[in-house]
Each structure stands twice: as structure tokens, then as C-alpha cells.
Amino acid sequence: MRKEWWKEAVIYQIYPSSFLDTTGSGSGDIRGIINKIDYIASLGVDVVWISPMYDSPWDDNGYDIRDYYKIAEKFGTMEEMKELIQALHDRGIKLLMDMVVNHTSDEHEWFVQSRSSKQNPYRDFYFWKESPNNWKSFFSGSAWELDDQTKEYYLHLFSKKQIDLNWENPRVVEEVHKIFKYWLELGVDGFRLDVISLISKRLDFPEIKEDMSWTDVIDNIYANGPRVHEYIQNLNRQVFASYPDLMTVGEGAGITLDVALDYVGEDRDEIDMIFQLEHMTNNYGVEGRFDYRKENLVEIKALFSKWDKIIDQGGWLNIFLDNHDFIRMLSRYGNTDEYHAASAKLLLTMICTLRGTPCIYYGSEIGMSNIELKSLEEVRDVESLNYAAEASEKGMSEEEILKRINYNGRDNARTPMQWSDEVNAGFTSGTPWLRVNPDYTSINVAKQVDDEDSILSYFKTLLSYRKKHDIFVYGEYVDLLPDHPNLFVYERNHEEETKLIILNMSDEPVPYSIDLMDYDIECNNYPHLEYNDGSIRLSPWQSIVLS
Ligand code: TEU
Numbered sequence: 001m002r003k004e005w006w007k008e009a010v011i012y013q014i015y016p017s018s019f020l021d022t023t024g025s026g027s028g029d030i031r032g033i034i035n036k037i038d039y040i041a042s043l044g045v046d047v048v049w050i051s052p053m054y055d056s057p058w059d060d061n062g063y064d065i066r067d068y069y070k071i072a073e074k075f076g077t078m079e080e081m082k083e084l085i086q087a088l089h090d091r092g093i094k095l096l097m098d099m100v101v102n103h104t105s106d107e108h109e110w111f112v113q114s115r116s117s118k119q120n121p122y123r124d125f126y127f128w129k130e131s132p133n134n135w136k137s138f139f140s141g142s143a144w145e146l147d148d149q150t151k152e153y154y155l156h157l158f159s160k161k162q163i164d165l166n167w168e169n170p171r172v173v174e175e176v177h178k179i180f181k182y183w184l185e186l187g188v189d190g191f192r193l194d195v196i197s198l199i200s201k202r203l204d205f206p207e208i209k210e211d212m213s214w215t216d217v218i219d220n221i222y223a224n225g226p227r228v229h230e231y232i233q234n235l236n237r238q239v240f241a242s243y244p245d246l247m248t249v250g251e252g253a254g255i256t257l258d259v260a261l262d263y264v265g266e267d268r269d270e271i272d273m274i275f276q277l278e279h280m281t282n283n284y285g286v287e288g289r290f291d292y293r294k295e296n297l298v299e300i301k302a303l304f305s306k307w308d309k310i311i312d313q314g315g316w317l318n319i320f321l322d323n324h325d326f327i328r329m330l331s332r333y334g335n336t337d338e339y340h341a342a343s344a345k346l347l348l349t350m351i352c353t354l355r356g357t358p359c360i361y362y363g364s365e366i367g368m369s370n371i372e373l374k375s376l377e378e379v380r381d382v383e384s385l386n387y388a389a390e391a392s393e394k395g396m397s398e399e400e401i402l403k404r405i406n407y408n409g410r411d412n413a414r415t416p417m418q419w420s421d422e423v424n425a426g427f428t429s430g431t432p433w434l435r436v437n438p439d440y441t442s443i444n445v446a447k448q449v450d451d452e453d454s455i456l457s458y459f460k461t462l463l464s465y466r467k468k469h470d471i472f473v474y475g476e477y478v479d480l481l482p483d484h485p486n487l488f489v490y491e492r493n494h495e496e497e498t499k500l501i502i503l504n505m506s507d508e509p510v511p512y513s514i515d516l517m518d519y520d521i522e523c524n525n526y527p528h529l530e531y532n533d534g535s536i537r538l539s540p541w542q543s544i545v546l547s
Contacts, residue, residue: 001474006190006247006272007316008473009046010352010463011096011359015324016053016075017061018416019362021428028416028427030076030084037084039445041091043365044463047247048088049096049192051324053081057107059161060139060382061324061414063194064105068179085187094189096247101176102195103162110175111163115147115154124169127155133205136217140386157198157222159382167199167231180239190247193271196232197255197263200225214288215281223254229262232270249318250274257306266314273316273357279303280326283408290387290404297505300333301488305479308355312476319356321347322364327412329361331370335507335541340367340443342541344455345462345525346503349543352466353492353501355477363417365459366448370412371437376402380434384409420446458525465523465545471497486510487538500546504538511535519546 020032030053033040040048052062055070062072071081088095104111113122132144132153137160144153145160155164165172180191202225208217232250240246250263252274263270279300285291307317321329330336334343344367351358373379376388376398384405391401406412411434418440419426425440437443448454466472475494481487486506492499500519504510509530516531523545530537538544 001311001314002266003474004272004316005245006047007357008467008470009094009247009357010044010466011047011049011318011357012040012043012045013049013051013323013359013361014040015051015362015414017051017433018414018427020417020419021430021432024428024430025074026428026430027074027433029074030071030080034080034084034087037087037091040088041093042460043360044460044467045093045360047094047096047189049249049359050098052098052100057105057161059105059159061380063100064103064159064162065100066105066107067109069182082186089187094247095187096190096192096249097183097188098194099180099183099191100194101165101179102198103156103158103164106161106163108163115149118150118152124166125172126163127166127201128152129155129205134208135205135221136208136214137386139383140390155201157195159386164201165199166201167227168201168203173231173234177235177239180235184239184243184246189245190249192249192251192275194251195253196250196271197223197228197252198225199231200228202226213286214284218254219256224256224259224262229268229270232263233268236269236271246272248272252276257310260307260310261313261315264310264315264317273318275318275320275323275359276307278307279321283332289383289408290391292404292407297485297488298483301479301482304354305477305482308477311355317356318359319351319354320359320361321351322361322413323359324361324414325410327408327410328369329364330367331412333505334369336369339507339541340369341453341455342525342539342543343505345458346505346541346543348455348459348462349501349523349525349545350488350503352462353472353499353545354490355473355475355492358466360459361413363415365456366418366445367443367455368415368418368437369439369443370406371415371435372406373402373409373411373435376405378435379405379409379411381410381414384411418444420444462523469497469499470494471499475499487512498547501543502536502538502546503543504541507540509540510538512538514546516546521545522547 017027019028021028022031053075054065055067055072056062056064071078110122110125113120114126135143137143139159143157146153156162248271250271283293283295285293329347330344388401416427416432416436421441424432425436448456471492471494475492478491481489488503490501513535525543
């Protein structure tokens, strides 16, 4: 297996609106990230991925870009952006920029021109049809919107203000390449490519068939289009290849296992790794994100083992359990009550010992969890708001709609970083754009930073331990107990070395037969480990690494 720095790195994702506000606006800003640069460095992470901070009307929290060459005023200035890049580099930390080139904002100059007339030179920067087909948006409703000016419909797989770019048009490709080059010249170290799997459209716009699940639609109609690999290979050869040592990460909506290596195979000349989403959407019901589904550990372990195989075949993956598009991992997989700290430490151990590049979402290092929104007025996410409007029209009660948004809505994982027990968790002196989780009085950086038993201290120790052992990067992964309902037990094997990771992902103590005399305990989220004659007894949410 080829050795690469981006396989060995650990990524920390920052949602800039929620990290630190230094102006009292209620929204985070670049100055806030700069002010916390030593905190970020203290974690021991190698790369920071920041969600979009470009000029945007903020319909989808910045994933609707109006000007790729301008920093949104709410975040600060281009000068501050350059200062942030330098501050990260001074500490040996790389910057992974989030780049959204499947679509632009409807307020982008290209679309303003395109919609103005059918003859406008920018008309075919986007997709226009005289009549819509039955494609649905990720954010409820039709994926086609009638535009009054020219009485034609335009395509938007996401919100009505996120208009899909027509990559068939060589001018679009040329402009997009320019954008990447601009940011690379500024010194960024790589890109997280938002829904890169969707950029090639099937030009016959096949109808969605009655019997197709939403996943089928994404996997087989929206994603993995006929020219997607040509586009990505061109981008790689014409742009990325001139900048050695980049990290390129594809966000993989619709990338299934059987096509994954086409994107991340060693000799594909495309992208380094992908965020595959199959374990993330595993709690979606048949109707999608806001429909309930009870998942279990056996399913989750099977998904990790299933996807690990592409690494055996030369590909690469990110390992993550949450981000800005999904609920907090502690609320989803852990125990936020009696075993809050133990389960937070266990999940961090899981991310840092599975095979792939770990990605830790801001706040996971201190055990942040979902917020319970009290009313629909508190909802901010366009995906949830559109869902609420559609469900209400279909007669669903406000109470049930709110319950479903609290079940799996994206605002859950976008609440302000909890720095201290001061007002608004020290995040802002103004009114936070999204309510701070009320548990900030007990869950915050200030309370944990000097506590050697805290989640934060455990995470720093875990990361420094991981960096000492290449086996966690290059070692083979084997699940030893795939069918156990509560234990996740896996080995990492590399040359003559083996690490054994045992995670008790339940509220009950669980025995595990092992001759502990043959092992050293290298990581333990408890101060002890019960053992007698050939068997250990893992406490609830106990995680250990043996060697
Ligand atoms: O997400 C696209 C995507 O993969 C969807 O599955 C996503 O999880 C969304 O919630 C639909 O269920 C990317 C960004 O990460 C997301 O924040 C943006 O809203 C979206 O693209 C559009 O840019």
C-alpha cells in the first residue's frame, strides 16, 4: 500500500458559523478561528476542513455560492482569510477548503445573466427545460423551478437557490478550473469537493420510476453520471497536478461500493479519498432523512467492513461518525446521560483506530450532542424548513414535524461551539444564530482543558498515541465479532504487530474471553479493566486498545 501524508493525517472539521464570533453578530467568523488557532493546534490534528465561507445569500448556509473569489462579509475579509492560512501553516496545519462546484447560488452573476434571456451567452451554464420531468430535490419538492423571465424551468437538485451547473459546457469547466487555481495560489492545501459525484448529468433526464427508493434515485439517476470521471480526471490533470501534495476529498452522495474505486483507485488520477455516506444514511426511513429507522450495531459494523474493502484494493476513505449534515455522533451512537464521557471517548477511539483518514467534527472532542429544538421557529436549516412546509401541506402535525426534525435534522449538529459556561458558552456576545445547547454549562472547553480525565484530554492523548503507531494507518482491519450486538471488536495487523480494539457499545457490562496476560493495555477510557481467569468484563461504554 502506498504511503501518503493524507492517509496519516487527522482532519478537524470547523463549521465557521458556529465556531467563535468576535463581532457580536451572533455568527462565527474568521477572526474567531484565528483567535482559537492554538486550541486547534493543541488537539494534535493535521488538517482543518472549513465549510464554505465564500460570499453567499446564505440559503443553504454557504453551500450556495454567489462569488467564489470573495469572502462573505459575515466571516470577514480576504486579508483575514490569508492571515488564517498563514496561522495554520505556521503551526504545521493544512487547510482543506470546501468547494461547491455542482451548483451556484441563483444570485451568482452567471445565473443572473443566464436567466435574463434564452440568447444570453451564459444561458447554457445551467440546465433549462420547457417542461420539468419528475426529478425531486434533496430538499423536498421538484428539482425544477419555473423562471418567470423566460418561462422555462431550471434544474436545482438542492434548494431553489442552488442552481446546477452544466459541466457539459467547456466554459463552465474553464471557469471552475480558474476558481480552484485561485485558491491554490492563495496557499490552500486541498479541497473537500461537495457532491462531486453529481456534476455529470444524464442528458436524457430519465424519469424516476415508481418503484425506485430515494437511495436508488441518488445512486442511479443523480450520481455517477456518464462524464463524471472525465471531468474529475481533467480537473486533476489540468489543475491539481501542478500542486504537489494536495489532499482531495470527494463528498460521496450516491457513490456506491461498486463504483467507489472509479473515484479513489490508486491509478485513477481522480481524488484521494471519499466521505462515503452509507452508514450516515443508515438511520433514514423509506421516505428519507425525516422518516424513522432504528439502526443497530451489527448493521453499522457490517457497513464499515464492507467499505473497508476498497482500501484493500488501493482506494481510500475518510472515517467519520458525524458532520454538519448529520446529527451528533454522541446522540446517535453513544449515551448522553449516565455514560456521556465514556461513550464520547469510545466513539473518538473508534474514529481514530478504524482504517481511513479520521475526521473529527468540531465539538466532538468535548462531547457535544444534539439540541432539542423547542419550536419550528428555531429551525434554521433549509432542508428541514422545506420538509416542514411539505409535511404540513400533507397534513402532518407541527408536533410530529418538530419531532422528526429533532430526530434527524441538520441543525442538531450546527449549534455553537461550547467554549465555557459563560453566557452563550463564550461563543458570542450577541444573539447566537442558532441556540446554544443548554448543556454548555457542564460541557465546555474551559471545564475540560485542565482535567486529565476529560473527553478533551482523552482525545489529545488518543491522537498522540495514534501518531506513534503507523499500524492505525497502514494496518489491515479485521472485524472479529461481526454478529455481536453490543461489542465492536477488531484487529489492526501490520507486519508483525497487532492492535486489538474492544468497544462495548452498550449500557450493560459485557464479558469477553481473552488471556490478558498476553497483552498490554495501551488505551482505556476507564481507570480499570476487570479481569479474572481468562475473561475481561467490559464496563458500559468501555473502550480499550490492547497490544
Ligand atoms: O451534502 C450533500 C449530500 O450528500 C446530502 O446527502 C446531504 O447530506 C443533504 O443533507 C441531503 O440529505 C452537501 C453538503 O455537505 C450539504 O451541507 C449541502 O446542503 C449540499 O451538499 C448541497 O450543497
